[in-house]
Amino acid sequence: MRVSGLWIDAAETQAVCAALTGAGAQALFVGGCVRNALLGAAVNDIDIATDARPETVARVCTAAGFRVVPTGIDHGTVTVVAKGVPHEVTTFRRDVETDGRRATVAFSSDVAEDAARRDFTMNALYAAPDGQVIDPLGGLPDLLARRLRFVGEPEQRIREDYLRILRFFRFHAWYGDPAQGIDADGLAACAVLAEGLETLSAERVGAEMRKLLAAPDPAPSVAAMAQTGILQRVLPGADPMALAPLVHLEAGIPPRWMRRLAVLGGDAVDDRWRLSRAESRDLALLLSAVREGGSPAVLGYRLKALADDAILARAALLGQPPLPGWQAEVARGAAAILPVRPADLMPQYQGADLGARLKAIEARWLQSDLRLDRAALLAP
Ligand code: ATP
Numbered sequence: 001m002r003v004s005g006l007w008i009d010a011a012e013t014q015a016v017c018a019a020l021t022g023a024g025a026q027a028l029f030v031g032g033c034v035r036n037a038l039l040g041a042a043v044n045d046i047d048i049a050t051d052a053r054p055e056t057v058a059r060v061c062t063a064a065g066f067r068v069v070p071t072g073i074d075h076g077t078v079t080v081v082a083k084g085v086p087h088e089v090t091t092f093r094r095d096v097e098t099d100g101r102r103a104t105v106a107f108s109s110d111v112a113e114d115a116a117r118r119d120f121t122m123n124a125l126y127a128a129p130d131g132q133v134i135d136p137l138g139g140l141p142d143l144l145a146r147r148l149r150f151v152g153e154p155e156q157r158i159r160e161d162y163l164r165i166l167r168f169f170r171f172h173a174w175y176g177d178p179a180q181g182i183d184a185d186g187l188a189a190c191a192v193l194a195e196g197l198e199t200l201s202a203e204r205v206g207a208e209m210r211k212l213l214a215a216p217d218p219a220p221s222v223a224a225m226a227q228t229g230i231l232q233r234v235l236p237g238a239d240p241m242a243l244a245p246l247v248h249l250e251a252g253i254p255p256r257w258m259r260r261l262a263v264l265g266g267d268a269v270d271d272r273w274r275l276s277r278a279e280s281r282d283l284a285l286l287l288s289a290v291r292e293g294g295s296p297a298v299l300g301y302r303l304k305a306l307a308d309d310a311i312l313a314r315a316a317l318l319g320q321p322p323l324p325g326w327q328a329e330v331a332r333g334a335a336a337i338l339p340v341r342p343a344d345l346m347p348q349y350q351g352a353d354l355g356a357r358l359k360a361i362e363a364r365w366l367q368s369d370l371r372l373d374r375a376a377l378l379a380p
Pocket residue numbers: 030031032033044045047117118119120123124161163164167
């Protein structure tokens with residue numbers, strides 16, 4: 001089996017591989033790029049595994065004229081930038097010690113050792129520069145059947161790194177077969193070891209959960225998380241009921257993790273998922289619009305890009321689809337400008353009076369669903 005795609009054929013990517021192989025090292029694509037290429041999904045980033053040590057990678061790639069960034073040289077990763085495209089080159093590794101959060105690794109020259117420390121069989125596939133697939137653990141049949149399975153014994157693999165619980169649900173949502181359901185052994189192990197999630201940092205939990213909720217349909221994974229008590233650990237107070245209806249209503253509208261989060265609810269997400277200030281502000285706006293509702297045009301005017309999310313989330317929670325034509329109404333509101341300007345009210349109104357008068361006019365305008373024109377709004 002061979003992988004193909006513009007990403008692997010790109011001259012700059014082939015040149016990075018050639019720099020390594022020219023120095024007698026192996027250069028194998030690994031992880032997401034191989035998995036996604038085999039599934040016909042978009043390839044976002046390029047990871048290359050090699051038996052060369054990081055210093056050697058840095059030396060030969062610098063000599064070949066690439067910009068080399070020592071992103072994680074201690075654990076073996078060097079970023080090689082070729083024509084602006086980053087290639088993460090990581091030396092084969094094996095785990096020496098794990099504590100549930102981070103691993104002490106040793107470099108290895110054996111691809112089978114490198115494969116054995118990866119999380120899921122579909123993530124442990126490699127490809128040579130010519131696209132030939134290398135499958136040290138027999139993960140290819142799993143991938144082709146869209147079966148997400150741990151490499152090795154699930155409980156042991158989770159004890160090494162509890163983040164793998166969340167990665168299990170994330171990758172199932174993205175690449176699992178919904179008809180087949182989630183892998184029973186993996187799910188049982190996640191349920192038994194769920195307490196270990198408490199040891200993870202808010203940043204790691206938040207990053208993983210954002211990616212899970214951005215999947216085309218995260219509802220089956222989130223339902224499985226709720227059934228095993230895992231959802232309550234990462235998002236206490238969350239209710240998964242409205243998620244599947246939301247995904248159904250979204251048909252054709254690109255997924256957004258925050259819209260999905262808005263229907264799950266949950267307490268203190270800002271801290272638990274370490275939201276940025278901008279994310280916290282958007283989420284608060286979104287949640288208050290979801291609670292209060294409003295016409296699509298008014299929401300569009302007030303919330304701009306967040307209005308679609310508020311309308312869909314509210315519709316999912318109420319179990320009532322939005323009225324036909326709602327998106328055009330949101331667009332009308334988002335583009336609308338209050339037809340009255342301060343200058344229209346001066347000099348009759350000044351200072352605080354002017355502000356209050358403008359506010360009252362805006363309220364009337366909103367009440368008219370943004371339809372009253374300047375003359376009507378200025379009429380006494
Ligand atoms: P994405 O498209 O989300 O980037 P990916 O497979 O590239 O998918 P990454 O999180 O970027 O996912 O990880 C790259 C690869 O590194 C994975 O495919 C997997 O082989 C390995 N990996 C990453 N995190 C872990 C982990 N916690 N435990 C074991 N292996 C991991």
